[in-house]
Amino acid sequence: MGVEMLFFGIAKDIVGVSQMKFSFTTETVGSVGDLKVQLIKDYPALSKLSTFAIAVNGEYAQDDLVLKNNDEVAVIPPVSGG
Amino acid sequence: MGVEMLFFGIAKDIVGVSQMKFSFTTETVGSVGDLKVQLIKDYPALSKLSTFAIAVNGEYAQDDLVLKNNDEVAVIPPVSGG
């Protein structure tokens, strides 16, 4: 299964793209927390950010939220609007 | 001696004019406090206001300020701008 990943701000610079398909088996990634671990493994520079949050289908998601196939998952580095 | 009196808001309605010469001997009126007493005597409705202040030459004046000939003296009923 897989999700549509979106990257913004510095996360886009780190990953190098603003959007990608991210495929995984539910064995390796099931929850938002698992996804974060995998992202930091793939892109170690993400761990240097002050924080980063994950939004699933446009809502901030807790680490225990379980991902579903085709979810829109965004990496949200520290926001700085205004 | 005398002063130029200005009346605003409800004070103008009570006195009936917006401006008048006010003449007095320094025996009857010397200070702003004396003037207030005289005004209330002449226009008893002024005493029914919440408060009224006196400005002399465009500055709020305390009761002990002594009036000078040709001062511009304004009766300032409760302000309500804004």
Next chain:
Amino acid sequence: MKKTVAIVDDLDTKTVYEELSDRSSGGICVFFGAVREFTDNEEVTALEFEAYKSMALKEMDKIADMAIAKWDLNKVVIKHAVGKKKVEEPVVIVGASSAHRSACFEACRFLIDTLKETVPIWKKEIFKNKSVWVSAHP
């Protein structure tokens, strides 16, 4: 530091950003006072404002100076309208700009609160069958 203090017949709400904007300002806070339709459930048809203009301008200028002394501001605007104003029309505009937003918010609140206490301007509420000078009587 630039301050704009004015008493005018008609307020222009469109120009306040350019009046307060400044290369050093990250924040601009503005308060507009307007004519409300109801006072204590009675329908207001208009407000009429009268000012002791020369003194009111001096008092507005003092308020601007007090704000400038108290907060780190770049620009300050205090403008009041006189004459008859209908529902939804602006009657007062105050605002301040500053590097960071706390200063302009606090200063803006101070400007309108102090204006209402000290500036010699009077408001008459005009209802269908009567008119009343606001706050005149206890």
Next chain:
Amino acid sequence: MKKTVAIVDDLDTKTVYEELSDRSSGGICVFFGAVREFTDNEEVTALEFEAYKSMALKEMDKIADMAIAKWDLNKVVIKHAVGKKKVEEPVVIVGASSAHRSACFEACRFLIDTLKETVPIWKKEIFKNKSVWVSAHP
């Protein structure tokens, strides 16, 4: 109750009064955020804003609803710009209208404070020789 929530390329500072004005409102409070020339004594040539637009609009809508639940407001506006903005250009406009002034002042401060905490919009400061995503690193 009317709320206006938007993400636009260019903010119009001239229309905010008419967007917030209301027959029941005696007070309108507006905050404009603008591009400042200096950050920590370094000259900024521009700011560049990026938004996760669909989510940002949802979050802005939530903030408007929270303000409406907390204060007695008549109208609320939350607008943010995206793209490259030069010094003195507006980047955000928030505002509220209410019968009396306390509510609109408090709500306006809440709108901008909360927007800065939760809305997925990112700001890059562009200096002469580098550019930096604000708040990204500790």
